[in-house]
Amino acid sequence: MANRFLRRFATLLLSLLVISLLSFTLIELSPGGAMARYVENPKMSEADRARIAERFGLDKPAPVRYFIWLRNTLQGDLGISFMTGRPVLTEILERLPATLKLMTVSFFISIIVAIPIGIYSATHRHSLADNLASACSFLGLSLPSFWFGLLLIYLFSIWLGWLPAGGMITPWFDPAAYPLLIRPFVIFWEHTRYLLMPAIVLSLSNISSWSRYMRSSLLDVISQNYIRTARANGVPERKVVYKYALRNALTPLVTLMGLDLPVFFAGAVVTEQIFAWPGMGRLFISAAGNRDYQVLMGITMITAVLVLLGNLLADLLYSILNPRVTYEG
Amino acid sequence: MVNTLPDILLELKNLRTKFKTFDGEVRAADGIDLTVHKKEVLGILGESGCGKSVTALSIMRLIPSPPGEVHADKMELNGVELQSLTEKQMSKVRGNEISMIFQESFSALNPTFTIGEQLIDVLMLHQRLDRGAAFHKAIEALSLVQIPAAAKRLSDYPHQLSGGMRQRVMLAMACACTPSLLLADEPTTALDVTIQAQILELLRWLQSEKKIAIMLITHDLALMAEIAQRVAVLYAGVVVENASVQNLFTKPLHPYTQGLLASLPLLEAECERLKVIPGGVPNMLSLPDGCRFHPRCPHCWQICRQEEPPLFPQNGSEVRCWLFAREMK
Numbered sequence: 267m268a269n270r271f272l273r274r275f276a277t278l279l280l281s282l283l284v285i286s287l288l289s290f291t292l293i294e295l296s297p298g299g300a301m302a303r304y305v306e307n308p309k310m311s312e313a314d315r316a317r318i319a320e321r322f323g324l325d326k327p328a329p330v331r332y333f334i335w336l337r338n339t340l341q342g343d344l345g346i347s348f349m350t351g352r353p354v355l356t357e358i359l360e361r362l363p364a365t366l367k368l369m370t371v372s373f374f375i376s377i378i379v380a381i382p383i384g385i386y387s388a389t390h391r392h393s394l395a396d397n398l399a400s401a402c403s404f405l406g407l408s409l410p411s412f413w414f415g416l417l418l419i420y421l422f423s424i425w426l427g428w429l430p431a432g433g434m435i436t437p438w439f440d441p442a443a444y445p446l447l448i449r450p451f452v453i454f455w456e457h458t459r460y461l462l463m464p465a466i467v468l469s470l471s472n473i474s475s476w477s478r479y480m481r482s483s484l485l486d487v488i489s490q491n492y493i494r495t496a497r498a499n500g501v502p503e504r505k506v507v508y509k510y511a512l513r514n515a516l517t518p519l520v521t522l523m524g525l526d527l528p529v530f531f532a533g534a535v536v537t538e539q540i541f542a543w544p545g546m547g548r549l550f551i552s553a554a555g556n557r558d559y560q561v562l563m564g565i566t567m568i569t570a571v572l573v574l575l576g577n578l579l580a581d582l583l584y585s586i587l588n589p590r591v592t593y594e595g
Numbered sequence: 596m597v598n599t600l601p602d603i604l605l606e607l608k609n610l611r612t613k614f615k616t617f618d619g620e621v622r623a624a625d626g627i628d629l630t631v632h633k634k635e636v637l638g639i640l641g642e643s644g645c646g647k648s649v650t651a652l653s654i655m656r657l658i659p660s661p662p663g664e665v666h667a668d669k670m671e672l673n674g675v676e677l678q679s680l681t682e683k684q685m686s687k688v689r690g691n692e693i694s695m696i697f698q699e700s701f702s703a704l705n706p707t708f709t710i711g712e713q714l715i716d717v718l719m720l721h722q723r724l725d726r727g728a729a730f731h732k733a734i735e736a737l738s739l740v741q742i743p744a745a746a747k748r749l750s751d752y753p754h755q756l757s758g759g760m761r762q763r764v765m766l767a768m769a770c771a772c773t774p775s776l777l778l779a780d781e782p783t784t785a786l787d788v789t790i791q792a793q794i795l796e797l798l799r800w801l802q803s804e805k806k807i808a809i810m811l812i813t814h815d816l817a818l819m820a821e822i823a824q825r826v827a828v829l830y831a832g833v834v835v836e837n838a839s840v841q842n843l844f845t846k847p848l849h850p851y852t853q854g855l856l857a858s859l860p861l862l863e864a865e866c867e868r869l870k871v872i873p874g875g876v877p878n879m880l881s882l883p884d885g886c887r888f889h890p891r892c893p894h895c896w897q898i899c900r901q902e903e904p905p906l907f908p909q910n911g912s913e914v915r916c917w918l919f920a921r922e923m924k
Contacts, residue, residue: 491702497657498697499717499768500690503682509716513707589752590706 274581278574282567286336289566293559294328300348300557322348335563344567345560349553354564358546362568364434365538365545369530371461372468377523380473384480389507391485399477406474411533415467415540422463429459432542464541468533472526479522484515517587524580527573602633604808605654605693605776608669612646612653615662621879623649625832628906631776631808636798638823638840639812640855642876646832647812651778655695656685673775691721694769698781700761704753710737710764711749714771721772736771737764740797759790766797773805780812795821816859820844828852831877831887838912848914850892886917894918 301324304315319325323334338345344354387396423431430436435456444452487493488511496510497503531547538547546565553561612624624646631637639647652658653665656677670677672692680688689695697703705713711733718729718736730749737745740763753761762782769777779798783791799822801807813819819826819840826843828836828851836849847853854872874891877883883890889899898917907919 491697491699492705494657495697495703495765495768496705496713497686498655498689498695500686500688500720501716502686502720505716510705510708514705517707588707590754 274578278578281574282570285570286339286563286567287332289563290328290332290335293562298557300324300559302557322346339567344564347553347558347561349556349558349561354560357549357561358564358568361544361546361549364543365534365547368461368464368468368538368543368545369534371465372472372530372533373523375465375469376472376476379469380476381480381519383473383477385484385507385512387477387481388484388488396481399481403474403478406470409470411467411470411536412540414470415463415537418463418467419540429463432540434460434544464537464543467540468530468537471533472529475526476519476522480515480519483518484511487511487514490514513587517584520580520583520587524577527576528569531569531573603630604633604673605629605631605810606669606671607650607654607667610650610653610665610667610670612649612658612666613664615664616880619880622832622882623879624653625882627829627832627834629810629827629834631810633775634802634806634808635825636802636809636811636823638819638826639810639829640814640816640819640826641829642814644876644879645829647814647829648780650829651695651780651810651812654778655689655693656680657689657695687721690717690769690774691772692774693776693778694772694774695778695780696762696765696769696782698784700758700765700785703765704761706753709750709752710756714749714764714768717768718771732771736767739770740764740767741793742767759786759793762786762790762794763797766794766801770801770805770807773807775806775808777801777807777809778812779809781814782811783815783818784813791818798822816855828855831879831882833887833915834906834913835888835915836912837906837914842910842912846910846912848909848912848919849888849916850894850918851888854891886915888916 300322301315301319304310304318316325323331326334335345342355344358346352347354347357350357383399387399390396419431422429439456441449441453484507488507493506493511496506501510534545535547535550537543538545539551542548546568549561550565552558553565607627607629610624610627610629611622614621614623627646627650629637629639629650639650641647649658653667654670654677656665658665665678667678672688677685677688704710711730714733714736715726715729718724718732719726722729722732724732733749734745737748742748742760742763748756748760748764753764756764766782777798782798783794786794795818798809798811802809802822809822811819811823823840825837825839827834828838828843828849830849830851836843836847836852838848843852844856847856851872854870857870858872860869872891877887877890883900885901886892886895886899886904889895892899896917902917904915904917904920906913906915909919
């Protein structure tokens with residue numbers, strides 16, 4: 267068991283190294299370059315530009331810069347943002363909580379909605395509700411999130427005026443202005459009304475795919491011999507499904523959830539942009555626009571670490587759900 | 596002959612189990628009549644696909660519908676019509692009054708729950724025991740099927756047990772509530788010979804000591820001779836011969852039964868080719884007209900091709916063959 271996780275950890279470090287090399291290369295290969303935004307500036311002389319390049323270490327060849335970056339990163343220093351001049355790590359850590367808040371809420375919405383839909387579809391196969399769920403999930407998978415997000419904004423913010431179109435909290439929101447008794451509810455609603463639309467947009471594709479996956483996984487388990495045994499021993503159908511079948515059906519879903527973490531990060535980039543959510547995704551887009559390569563690398567690496575840790579967690583959870591796994595290590 | 600075993604436990608009349616498939620309707624059981632008396636072992640003999648397991652699953656009401664469809668003129672256990680029970684009532688009958696064990700001991704136990712959990716669940720369901728009492732009863736049930744260190748085994752997962760052990764655990768689960776009827780669907784097929792003998796011994800003990808009637812489904816003639824009192828031979832969804840085990844082996848009546856017995860390898864016989872019944876099991880989608888066995892029958896004559904024979908009584912046995920029609924008069 268310990269050996270198994272040591273090995274997993276070593277693979278994790280190796281993956282991070284490969285990811286850093288690949289993303290550094292890709293960023294290097296993209297057109298423009300970090301100095302591009304100064305080139306058109308008529309007020310800058312060639313010497314000014316050279317000075318800037320030297321200051322950021324951009325005068326050195328790419329492989330050298332990679333190793334400098336790697337050395338600094340290993341010491342916990344992700345570099346300085348070309349745009350703001352502030353440490354990349356500080357910039358990211360400022361934005362990370364917002365992204366994690368959005369992602370965690372979406373993750374739980376996805377689980378809470380997808381699993382019951384999947385169970386219902388599997389136990390009522392080919393019923394009207396199952397077919398409807400199937401149609402909706404195809405729709406959910408095919409709707410682009412930027413379009414769906416704009417549609418929600420149009421409906422609930424512009425037309426109905428129920429929810430704010432963007433942001434995370436009203437800047438002048440002051441909980442102290444409300445009586446103590448209702449204050450927790452006011453705070454809760456203040457957070458919820460901003461979160462609701464981006465979280466739904468971010469959950470949509472996962473709800474669609476996970477509910478379908480849950481359905482087929484449960485159907486697969488229900489046709490197994492051990493489910494027939496449980497029925498033959500008089501276990502009532504509800505218990506057969508919710509106790510004996512569900513645990514077996516959930517194991518592959520947990521793996522899928524782990525693998526889908528990058529989908530959340532990628533989705534967050536788009537969703538945060540639409541709803542002006544002050545998270546890492548928006549930072550990423552503005553950094554890409556400004557050719558702020560240090561920030562891009564920083565976000566990529568932090569995301570990679572989170573995704574890999576998520577997968578490790580999914581693995582751990584898998585071995586808890588499935589007692590046979592521990593013996594294969 | 597029938598009068599020596601007066602107490603009827605299970606009476607099955609004209610069981611018809613159909614499956615709707617894309618290629619047409621498969622009549623897996625096509626009018627099966629069976630009677631099981633209290634405390635007896637009834638053997639069900641037949642080739643693969645002749646409707647043995649389907650009959651057992653129909654009695655348990657475990658045929659999935661759709662595509663299955665079960666109808667019998669009578670299906671009474673201790674005078675109670677099983678077909679008229681609600682699903683909830685039926686789940687109280689399963690495991691409590693009728694139990695079933697299966698041949699696939701590898702896949703017939705839930706891999707994600709311990710043996711104890713699965714066994715205790717069944718006990719708590721049927722005997723209204725609390726967890727502690729069920730725990731002790733579970734140890735008792737495992738000891739009954741001669742599992743050594745039963746208390747320790749309770750916390751084992753199925754994959755930690757051998758095939759023979761798993762089959763015993765299944766037996767323990769099925770017999771934990773001392774049902775009046777045990778349906779054993781090829782319980783020894785997947786086991787090696789020494790383990791087969793032990794399981795057989797257990798079945799015999801359950802029948803004689805615990806007074807559990809057993810419907811033993813098998814294609815193993817030797818096993819049948821060992822343990823059964825009466826035998827029903829099935830062919831293509833109908834009973835072709837009903838006989839005591841002595842009659843069946845000494846005076847087989849139906850040409851199919853004769854063929855089966857003739858195909859047994861004999862130790863003392865010269866090393867010659869084994870006899871086979873010519874032809875193969877008929878396609879269940881398009882059964883031959885008349886007697887279903889006539890294309891393979893060495894005694895086939897005119898009427899066999901035109902009309903299906905009823906069961907004719909003959910020397911205390913019953914046989915579905917026109918050869919015995921004359922003797923009826």
